[in-house]
Amino acid sequence: QQVVLKVHHFLPGTSNVHRNLIQPWCDKVAKDSGDKLKCQIYPAMQLGGTPAQLFDQARDGVADIVWTIPTYSAGRFLKSEVFELPFFTRSAKGSSTAFWHFVQKNALDEYAGVKPLWLHTNDGSSFHLTSAKGVRSLDELKGLKIRAATRLNSRMLAALGATPVQMPLPAVPEAMAKGVIDGAMVPWEGVPAAKLQEIARSHVDVPAGEPKFANSIFAFVMNKAKYDGLPADLKKVIDANSGAETSAWAGEKGFDSVVVPFHKLATDRGNQVLALPAAELARWTKATADIDEQWVKEVSAKGGNGAALLEDARALSRQYDK
Amino acid sequence: MDSLAVAATSPGAAGPHGRAPAEGAPDAFGPGGRVLLRACEAAAVAGALVFTVLVGMSIVSITGRKLWAAPVPGDVELLQMCSAFAASSFFAYCHLNRGDVKVDFFTERLPDRWVHGLDAAGSLLVGLFGALIAWRTAAGALMVGAAGETSMILGVPLWIGQALMVPGFVLLALAGLYMAAWHWRRARAEARP
Amino acid sequence: MSGIASGMTLFSALMLLLLVRVPIGVAMFMIGATGYVWFTGWEWTPLLNSLKNLAYARLSNYDLIVIPLFLLMGQFATHGGLSRSLFRFVSAFLGHMRGGIAMAAVGACAAFGAICGSSLATAATMGQVALPELERAKYSGSLATGALAAGGTLGIMIPPSVPLVIYAILTQESIGKLFMAAVVPGVIAMVGYMVVIQIMVRLNPGSGPAGPRVGWGERVRSLLVVLPVLLVFVVVIVGIYGGWANPTEAAAIGAAACGVLAVVNGGLRWRGLWHVGLGTAQTTAMIFLVLLGADQLNTALALSQMPTELAAWVKDAGFPPLLVMTAILLVYVLLGCVMDSLAMILLTIPVFYPVVMGLDFWGLSPTDKSIWFGILALMVVEIGLVHPPVGMNVYVINRIARNVPLTETFKGVVPFLLSDFVRIAVLLFFPVLSLVLVRTFQT
Ligand code: NA
Ligand code: NA
Numbered sequence: 018q019q020v021v022l023k024v025h026h027f028l029p030g031t032s033n034v035h036r037n038l039i040q041p042w043c044d045k046v047a048k049d050s051g052d053k054l055k056c057q058i059y060p061a062m063q064l065g066g067t068p069a070q071l072f073d074q075a076r077d078g079v080a081d082i083v084w085t086i087p088t089y090s091a092g093r094f095l096k097s098e099v100f101e102l103p104f105f106t107r108s109a110k111g112s113s114t115a116f117w118h119f120v121q122k123n124a125l126d127e128y129a130g131v132k133p134l135w136l137h138t139n140d141g142s143s144f145h146l147t148s149a150k151g152v153r154s155l156d157e158l159k160g161l162k163i164r165a166a167t168r169l170n171s172r173m174l175a176a177l178g179a180t181p182v183q184m185p186l187p188a189v190p191e192a193m194a195k196g197v198i199d200g201a202m203v204p205w206e207g208v209p210a211a212k213l214q215e216i217a218r219s220h221v222d223v224p225a226g227e228p229k230f231a232n233s234i235f236a237f238v239m240n241k242a243k244y245d246g247l248p249a250d251l252k253k254v255i256d257a258n259s260g261a262e263t264s265a266w267a268g269e270k271g272f273d274s275v276v277v278p279f280h281k282l283a284t285d286r287g288n289q290v291l292a293l294p295a296a297e298l299a300r301w302t303k304a305t306a307d308i309d310e311q312w313v314k315e316v317s318a319k320g321g322n323g324a325a326l327l328e329d330a331r332a333l334s335r336q337y338d339k
Numbered sequence: 340m341d342s343l344a345v346a347a348t349s350p351g352a353a354g355p356h357g358r359a360p361a362e363g364a365p366d367a368f369g370p371g372g373r374v375l376l377r378a379c380e381a382a383a384v385a386g387a388l389v390f391t392v393l394v395g396m397s398i399v400s401i402t403g404r405k406l407w408a409a410p411v412p413g414d415v416e417l418l419q420m421c422s423a424f425a426a427s428s429f430f431a432y433c434h435l436n437r438g439d440v441k442v443d444f445f446t447e448r449l450p451d452r453w454v455h456g457l458d459a460a461g462s463l464l465v466g467l468f469g470a471l472i473a474w475r476t477a478a479g480a481l482m483v484g485a486a487g488e489t490s491m492i493l494g495v496p497l498w499i500g501q502a503l504m505v506p507g508f509v510l511l512a513l514a515g516l517y518m519a520a521w522h523w524r525r526a527r528a529e530a531r532p
Numbered sequence: 533m534s535g536i537a538s539g540m541t542l543f544s545a546l547m548l549l550l551l552v553r554v555p556i557g558v559a560m561f562m563i564g565a566t567g568y569v570w571f572t573g574w575e576w577t578p579l580l581n582s583l584k585n586l587a588y589a590r591l592s593n594y595d596l597i598v599i600p601l602f603l604l605m606g607q608f609a610t611h612g613g614l615s616r617s618l619f620r621f622v623s624a625f626l627g628h629m630r631g632g633i634a635m636a637a638v639g640a641c642a643a644f645g646a647i648c649g650s651s652l653a654t655a656a657t658m659g660q661v662a663l664p665e666l667e668r669a670k671y672s673g674s675l676a677t678g679a680l681a682a683g684g685t686l687g688i689m690i691p692p693s694v695p696l697v698i699y700a701i702l703t704q705e706s707i708g709k710l711f712m713a714a715v716v717p718g719v720i721a722m723v724g725y726m727v728v729i730q731i732m733v734r735l736n737p738g739s740g741p742a743g744p745r746v747g748w749g750e751r752v753r754s755l756l757v758v759l760p761v762l763l764v765f766v767v768v769i770v771g772i773y774g775g776w777a778n779p780t781e782a783a784a785i786g787a788a789a790c791g792v793l794a795v796v797n798g799g800l801r802w803r804g805l806w807h808v809g810l811g812t813a814q815t816t817a818m819i820f821l822v823l824l825g826a827d828q829l830n831t832a833l834a835l836s837q838m839p840t841e842l843a844a845w846v847k848d849a850g851f852p853p854l855l856v857m858t859a860i861l862l863v864y865v866l867l868g869c870v871m872d873s874l875a876m877i878l879l880t881i882p883v884f885y886p887v888v889m890g891l892d893f894w895g896l897s898p899t900d901k902s903i904w905f906g907i908l909a910l911m912v913v914e915i916g917l918v919h920p921p922v923g924m925n926v927y928v929i930n931r932i933a934r935n936v937p938l939t940e941t942f943k944g945v946v947p948f949l950l951s952d953f954v955r956i957a958v959l960l961f962f963p964v965l966s967l968v969l970v971r972t973f974q975t
């Protein structure tokens with residue numbers, strides 16, 4: 018008896034995540050189960066709804082599995098959101114592992130009704146700017162209009178003195194090309210999809226080895242009842258293809274491994290790829306320190322121990338994300 | 340598109356169906372229907388007013404962004420929430436005004452009572468649709484509210500945006516049921532010699 | 533059952549509902565919902581859960597907001613008397629030629645189309661302004677009404693254009709790029725209609741007599757009156773193409789500018805504003821109801837796997853791409869006999885788009901191909917507004933011209949229809965016409 022899993026996500030079928038994470042995962046599960054588990058992947062929100070509604074679609078059984086950015090639902094994944102704090106992650110592989118363990122230990126209540134299969138982060142947001150000279154200091158960032166991806170991202174930009182601008186991601190390339198915004202914060206993984214290497218003239222990263230400006234969390238989750246209803250042998254296949262190691266695989270395969278080739282796309286077009294001077298980094302970190310505090314307060318207001326959670330997330334990062 | 344756009348866009352040139360019939364005309368609404376029509380008109384104009392306000396906000400935001408790098412904070416999410424509400428308040432008026440897009444090619448030569456009979460069934464489906472969507476949207480608002488979701492920048496609870504759409508769809512359900520009864524009465528009246 | 537077979541079952545059921553006058557949006561929704569339940573193994577819960585999202589997901593869509601805003605702008609333009617000044621202006625320059633007043637009406641339709649997203653509104657409002665003048669100048673009924681019915685389609689072919697917005701949303705294409713791509717084909721359409729008028733008056737000089745020549749003083753005065761309208765147009769176009777606003781914002785600017793013009797120049801007052809509100813509500817609801825229904829139907833279609841299977845089948849069958857495209861365009865012409873353009877786009881694009889994207893046309897890149905197909909689809913669905921038996925524009929214009937029989941109007945439309953077919957063939961074989969502006973303005 019074959020079980021068909023409806024997998025729903027918001028990216029196009031040609032995207033890196035679809036081709037290099039979701040499809041290979043599905044192939045692996047099909048192979049391990051002797052074709053008893055089969056995915057039917059619906060890219061680009063083909064089953065309806067908005068990206069922010071994906072999580073509930075998995076919870077309600079509208080889809081069996083979704084890949085989503087939980088924090089598109091602002092205020093709902095407060096604890097998981099800790100990995101989106103400024104200067105928190107180093108590599109996608111490491112921070113994805115840390116993120117998985119953090120959720121297992123502290124935040125499973127945020128995933129009620131679904132079974133997280135793998136959780137991951139990206140390779141860290143960089144600044145992609147239309148100016149050729151880029152940004153080397155806090156003063157140069159002041160007043161620039163930058164597209165913000167998430168709630169914390171927007172707070173961070175404001176704290177750094179930039180003007181966060183809200184717009185749907187597909188509108189970013191055009192808005193940048195026409196000077197509506199001066200740049201966007203996007204991980205390198207997202208650069209070719211938005212053709213940012215063609216529109217941006219400079220790209221600003223943190224100095225090598227330092228924590229990245231910002232990040233986003235991602236979740237590949239399955240409807241709980243659907244999982245519980247699987248025969249034992251198929252459950253085993255799912256279990257073998259989920260967890261900390263699969264999360265690390267997603268971070269590395271989907272994100273870390275594309276950074277170098279995507280850098281090359283930019284440098285081949287004569288764009289500058291800059292690293293912020295180390296002295297500046299300290300100023301930036303200091304300017305955004307309040308955001309951590311604010312997060313602690315918000316979590317505590319909802320009955321969590323914000324300070325302890327932050328410390329635990331940091332400890333896990335130190336352990337897995339060196 | 341726009342089978343009835345014309346009736347709406349230029350009251351001078353009557354469209355294919357024309358505006359709601361005048362009092363005393365053979366196909367006039369009864370007192371209940373008139374009250375419903377007034378309510379739907381009020382909702383429609385209120386929705387249009389919301390769009391007008393959003394137009395103003397957008398202009399302030401664009402100007403602010405262009406001149407002082409200071410757009411209205413959360414302009415996009417405000418636009419999204421408010422226009423969902425405004426659009427939902429349009430449906431009932433459109434249906435009462437018989438503005439739906441229909442294929443009338445195949446039924447052109449049917450006697451009027453047949454057409455009214457078919458339209459009664461169509462309106463009943465519209466009413467069912469309105470009721471179903473009102474119910475499910477309310478359920479969605481409750482779910483989003485329970486999860487504590489907020490908008491990205493301003494932190495406005497998202498359930499508000501969804502809940503505001505419910506009255507519009509309730510009104511659509513009423514409009515559908517009313518028009519079903521209305522068409523049915525017309526069909527019966529035409530059937531009498 | 534295969535995906536194609538189950539998809540076809542849904543389409544047949546939908547046709548049945550449409551046949552018996554069920555409003556298109558609700559018919560699509562009912563079939564979509566039933567299909568959804570069917571494809572989820574006759575379970576109701578997934579459907580009920582997915583419906584929690586449907587209305588808010590669609591109605592809060594940022595790109596979709598341009599539609600009510602452009603409709604509001606068109607309402608202000610219509611109620612504020614902008615059509616009259618546009619016609620006077622073009623007429624002052626062309627009216628003295630043989631067939632000139634009809635050409636002026638077409639030109640004014642094009643100009644009005646640049647601030648209005650709807651074809652019927654353009655036909656109706658320009659018809660009221662231009663038909664009395666054409667009658668006074670002793671134009672033949674068929675030429676006068678034919679030119680206006682055809683000219684009305686410029687309301688949608690010249691951007692902004694509601695069907696293009698829908699196409700953009702369905703295909704995740706850029707609204708700005710599609711608008712830009714429509715400019716040259718729209719202008720070609722306008723020129724084509726003017727050429728048709730010239731040919732008609734050469735063949736039959738009595739059908740379109742020349743009007744009096746207008747002096748330069750009068751011309752300048754007419755220009756001054758129309759200047760604010762041109763300004764609105766420039767602001768919107770420059771806003772979108774030139775850089776400082778996205779389409780939603782540009783629509784907001786356009787609506788505000790037209791509103792101010794309508795109140796200040798057009799004498800629009802409370803009663804008129806009330807009608808502006810109702811008109812916007814009416815047309816927006818009409819469009820959005822179809823959108824909601826199409827959303828549900830498209831979800832069911834995706835579940836049936838029909839679009840993917842069909843695209844794969846067409847690709848593997850190895851039909852010549854041009855043959856496939858011609859077949860698609862013919863389907864549109866046929867559907868146009870019974871259905872309106874918005875419903876056609878919503879119904880067919882999810883099925884045809886993957887097919888087109890899977891084929892090679894002139895070596896076009898995927899983005900170019902998707903823009904080019906959008907323009908072709910727009911042009912061909914608009915024909916449905918003027919060809920029998922439905923041809924809404926023809927009815928609208930004919931109702932205004934009370935002493936012209938309907939057959940005359942349909943006869944008058946034929947030469948314009950021929951120019952439509954010629955233009956579509958040209959656009960089919962020369963994609964560059966649609967793509968030139970997009971490429972020029974791309975960075
Ligand atoms: Na237009
Ligand atoms: Na007539």
